[in-house]
Structure formats: structure tokens, C-alpha cells
Amino acid sequence: MKRILRMKILIFISFIFGLHFISFGQYIQKTETQYSQTNNEGVGQENFSFSMSAGILTITDLDYSRQETYGPLKFESNGFDNGYYYDGFISDIASDPLKYRYNKPRVYKFFYDKKNGTLIAIIEGKRRQDNSPMSKIYYTELGNRLLNSSN
Numbered sequence: 001m002k003r004i005l006r007m008k009i010l011i012f013i014s015f016i017f018g019l020h021f022i023s024f025g026q027y028i029q030k031t032e033t034q035y036s037q038t039n040n041e042g043v044g045q046e047n048f049s050f051s052m053s054a055g056i057l058t059i060t061d062l063d064y065s066r067q068e069t070y071g072p073l074k075f076e077s078n079g080f081d082n083g084y085y086y087d088g089f090i091s092d093i094a095s096d097p098l099k100y101r102y103n104k105p106r107v108y109k110f111f112y113d114k115k116n117g118t119l120i121a122i123i124e125g126k127r128r129q130d131n132s133p134m135s136k137i138y139y140t141e142l143g144n145r146l147l148n149s150s151n
Contacts, residue, residue, distance in 0.1 A: 028052040028110060031119045032062070033138035035148075040135075043148050048138055050122055055092065057108065070106060072096075085115040113146065120146055 030051040037043045047062035055072035073089040080086070091105035104127045111121040120143030124136045139147065 027054075028057075028119070031122075031140065033122065033140050033143075035139040035141075035144045037137045037139070038134070043139070043144065046138075050138070052089075055089075057089075073106075073108065076107075081109075081111070084120065085112045085117065086110060087112075111143070113142065118142060 028051055030049055032047065032049045034045060034047055035043050036046040036048070049058075049060045049062055051058050052071075052073070055074060057070045057073055058067065059070065060067045072092040072095050074092040074095075075087070076090045077088040078086060086109045089108045089110075091100065091107070093100050093105060107125040109123040110119060111123070112118060113120050118140075120140050122138045124138070126134055128134050
């Protein structure tokens, strides 16, 4: 009887700790982008790097040597869009509701040339201080060739 109880407790503890790692286990290796496009305007050269660990996204403007961290983010969805695979993340508001009284929530989609492939673009969606929506797409060299072939 005691053995069964211990097994149930072990399973319960493993389950609880496992959920934490699933929730915050997001990882994206450091990737550099060379082009960007804001609100469907023209594409321009702009150098950034992105990486994510434990749901915290690090964005570095390589042209001005400025770094920003944002998060935590939580996984929302994945799938295919126009033939390219994506992973979608949203702000994890439930983890720190008071933080989002001052910081506006964001969404990110990381696009790959194929499932488990090479990162080609990152879409960032957020609201400006005046509450107007803003989207920015960051393209890698490959992503710019694939998605903006007319340039």
C-alpha cells in the first residue's frame, strides 16, 4: 500500500515539474536577420539577432548595439502558412499579470523553410503606445530571397 502511494506521489510531482518545463522550455538558437519590413511598407536593411531560452526572447539591434529582452512567452500554435512551417508564441500574461499593465503584450511567429528547417523570418506583432497595431517582419538572407524575390 505504501509503495503504491509513493508511486502516485512520484508521478504527481513529476507531472507538476514536467508542466513547468513544457511551459517554459522554448528554445531558439541565436539567429541573425539582415532585412526588415514594418507594417507592409518597403523592405530595408537592418541587422538584428534573436534567441530564446526558457520563454525569454533576446533581441539585439546589431547596428546600434542595443539589446532588449522580452517575455516570458508561451507556445501558442504551429503549422504551415503559405508552405512554410511556423511556431507561434504569445505573451504569458498569466505568469505576471501586473507586468502587462505597463508592457503591452506581443506575439511572435518564427517561420522556417520546412519543419525542423532553417529560420527564415520572424514576425512581431504588438501595439504602440497610442494603441495602434504594429507588425514587423525580420528576414534572414535566405528568407529575403524566398519571400521577397521581386526585390
